[in-house]
Amino acid sequence: MADATVEKSGYLSELYRSINAVKNPSELYSKLRRIAEDLSFASYVVLFLPQVTDEEIRPCIVASNWSGALLAAYDRLKLLESSPIIAGLRKTDVPVEYDLETLGTDRPEHEQNAAIDLFMEHEMPRGVYFGCHDKTGRRGAIGFSGNRSLPTAAEMATLHLISQHIFSRLYALMGDLGEKLVLSTREIECLVWSARGKTSSECATILGVAESTVAGYIASLNRKLHAQNKTQMIAIAYELGLISNANVGLR
Missing domain, CATH: 3.30.450.80 (Transcription factor LuxR-like, autoinducer-binding domain)
Structure with missing residues (x-):
């Protein structure tokens, strides 16, 4: 077939x-x-x-x-x-x-x-x-x-x-x-903590905001990065140089 x-x-x-x-x-x-x-x-x-x-x-x-x-x-x-x-x-x-x-x-x-x-x-x-x-x-x-x-x-x-x-x-x-991408400070923070393996709930606690607010940041990141889920969002962020192993604490 x-x-x-x-x-x-x-x-x-x-x-x-x-x-x-x-x-x-x-x-x-x-x-x-x-x-x-x-x-x-x-x-x-x-x-x-x-x-x-x-x-x-x-x-x-x-x-x-x-x-x-x-x-x-x-x-x-x-x-x-x-x-x-x-x-x-x-x-x-x-x-x-x-x-x-x-x-x-x-x-x-x-x-x-x-x-x-x-x-x-x-x-x-x-x-x-x-x-x-x-x-x-x-x-x-x-x-x-x-x-x-x-x-x-x-x-x-x-x-x-x-x-x-x-x-x-x-x-x-x-x-x-x-070339066209513009991210807020909070969106970058969400990217870094998500890449460190933190859940949305954990990100909310770390950033001192509501979990629904983090969900909004993640939705915005997925839209801006043309990602279909969090895993793809993180992968694209690495590729674009928005995050790296150094700034997410990986060696």
């Missing part, structure tokens, strides 16, 4: 036109989610490749429909450092596939079961990541995963081309967003 979608006359050209037509990052993320759905993938992720000294994946993710629980567990289990997918993306421009049900995962023994259990729990046993880069040469990737079989040759070709185009388009849209 997914393969038939890719081979449908005009599918790739229509995707190309529709990606060119998006006006902000939020529209682009919606387009990416639709592509994943068209090809029967449960999840997608857009990320910049972590530095070798990075310890957490969350600041590297620009957009994803991964659950907050998955992201939190991934970083709590410290799975980034030995990630075979990230290692593969650093070494080659060839798409990096994984299949936990047949190949397991190439990790140190003490991490292997934890990684397999985590991604199986979230119904992501198979997937593929496409290395990308923006106009500055900064490297990243777009990944698709789920319960479906690994992509066919036709699907791989389509996803590879589209991933490159989406990543390039995102660079342009994020640049436009950063």
